Amino acid sequence: MPGIREIQEIEIIIEDIGGGGGNEPPAGGDEGDGDKRRRPGPPSSRRYYIAITLGIVSIFMFFMALTSAFLVRRTANDWVPVHLPMVIWLNTVILLASSATLELARRRLAIADLDGFRTFWRATTALGIFFLAGQLVVWHQLAKQGIYVAVNPASSFFYIFTAAHGLHIVGGVAALLYVLFRAFEKTSISRALAAEITSYYWHFMDGLWLFLLALLYPGK
């Protein structure tokens, strides 16, 4: 039991610090959707809902802090907007698709179709990794145009935002892999709750990306 718990909590760390989908439910709670009852013996599942909520708020504040500096700095005279490569739109579509497959996977899980769940969950994970790769391509294309991190304030912000978001996505992919490969039968963790918590984080990252994209989009 102690060993198992440690692994779980290390996973949580990955989520709420590096990225996030807290995902350790206790024994029971297999009806992932909203089992918020307090259980006397094993730890309740409620703590994971609270943790992911607070974690998301915390991450949101982090990005808001980054954003506020961006908004202030953008008004300066030396601002040269970065023109986003086309690949970034493809990445956005990939990320949105991953959210969709994640929900499909959870729907499969709700009707106890474990194979279907695994298929869609793998697709989600793969899409997440594709997104990260796509972001690297974006960086590469910008670098080919001579737009590096320290070239001008706009490019600095662009790289910082995408890097910070990318790191959080890495945490999300870690959580996805965790749910995929963890042998939930042997643990006190419910797969449904783990998937649910991870999905909250992933959708949040999805929305966050749209927000950042809107922010970084220079317009015409």
Added chain:
Amino acid sequence: MVTYDSGANAPEAPQPGFLRRLLFHTGHKAIGLQYLWLALFSVFIGMITSLVMRIHLVWPGAPMPLFSGFGNMPERYAALTLLHGSLMVFVVLTAAPQAGLGSYLLPIQIGARELAFPTLNMLAFWATVASVLGITAAFFLQPEAGITLWAACVALFCAASLASALNFSVTTIDLRAKGMTLPRLPITVWAWFLNAILGMLIFSILLAACVYLLTDRILGTHFFSAAGFLSGMPQSSRQPGFPAVWHRLFWFFAQAQVYVAMLPCFGITTHLLSTFSRKPVWAHRAVVLALCGVGLFGFCVWGQHMFASGMNPYSGLVFSLLAASLGLPASILVLSWFGTLWNAKIRLTTAMLFALGFVSLFLTGGLSGLILARHDLTAAVNDDFITGHFHLVMGVAATFAMLGALFFWFPKMLGRRLDERLGKIHFWLTFAGVYCVFMPMHWLGLISHSRISPGTPLAAIAAGSFLRYFTTVATLVTIAAQVLFLINFVGTLLRRKKAAQENPWRAATLEWSLPSPPALENFAAGEPTVYRGAYEFSAPHFEEDFVPQHLPPAASELRAQSQTTRGASVPRTTLPAETG
């Protein structure tokens, strides 16, 4: 780059050979104690650095061990200030009262067996250790590398604090024992909880600032190097070069820490005052609201200063400290403290003395803060005044609250009591000492300015030099008095005899229902049920003058309640549903 997830691989602190058992211990009590040990270590390092600084101010020529070998003087001095400030503020004022005492006491006081995420707590602790080591190491590096390392370590500290804050919030929301409703929470738990919520917001922002700072330093971006930032600096640190950067860094982070550091101290002080006055907290609900207010105002004002007004460190610190954030809520707190003390059968234990000392220092510091809150008057004083104010209200007052907490919970944590007589001598020496150190500093701040005006320049300078001398001697004496504490502390630890009672102070909160020190799982016999508030002292219908929280309502109590229909507002027997 974003180094803030490196907390996961942080454990690099002591040698694995010794204390290996403790290295991966996830018990909240063990980790709480480890935080306190870390703070004790840091506070002595911090005191030594302050001593070096004071001696240097009075006898600049004196050879100093930390000055001589490391390059030129101004840089060393500035780096020393940063080391002193960061150790004291990060470890002693931020980590110790919140993560240290909180880790140990919060789960017990709410009737939980553990924190919600014990491993997260352990990782947060080792990340803190790593950041403290890094901050200390930064002092010995060349300035360029040192500042970068410092910023990275602060980022790590922010990440650790975030993890800890998340843990505390979830624990308080989710793991309260049956019957531990929000109104029944001890004020200490309220303070830790609110502080955790505040910390999650503040440290996220600090982390973002660290990211910008680090990319500036490592990747050559220009987030902070804009001219506007430096021009907002106070006169004293506007000179170019590294000393300015060191100064800037410290205030940039310190002003956020003010709120984070003071909240737990408010909670501890309220708790101690009520316990040793044998009276309930006066205006309990108002106190909780005031604590919320400190958190809310503190966050808003700091955030506004950080990101709206060009990050002028001094104005942010000074204005937000008292004028906006601590003004109204602090008055409510002070009123409640006096209301609690009023007409009470006060027991002057050492813990109580330190709590009273906190009130005194907080009031004194607050008065000088009123002056600083006036913009025009701020221009009339210089750094000495600000240093005096800042240390009195924040540093020393918070240390007093910490010491009070230490004397109070020492029997519970370590199973034996600190010596009261030695403790009282230590208190009075320290109390007198800090006033002798920081009051003249206020004068210095006023005098050195009057030197500019065409008054009596020579006299002022002479008085200033005498005051500096006096301050330094007082610092020496005060620090020497801390040896008494060390003797008391180590002597008590070495003593075999354990405290017989599990509740020496006759306090009502849950931790005193456990043996001292508590067992590994806290409430091994089953989770307790809470029937009443945390401060039911001198209640009628009871033989003892306190009523433990877990004591079911007695028959006489129920009878009395049914007789007085007035008391219908306090439904003691019902167990309200959990609020989440």
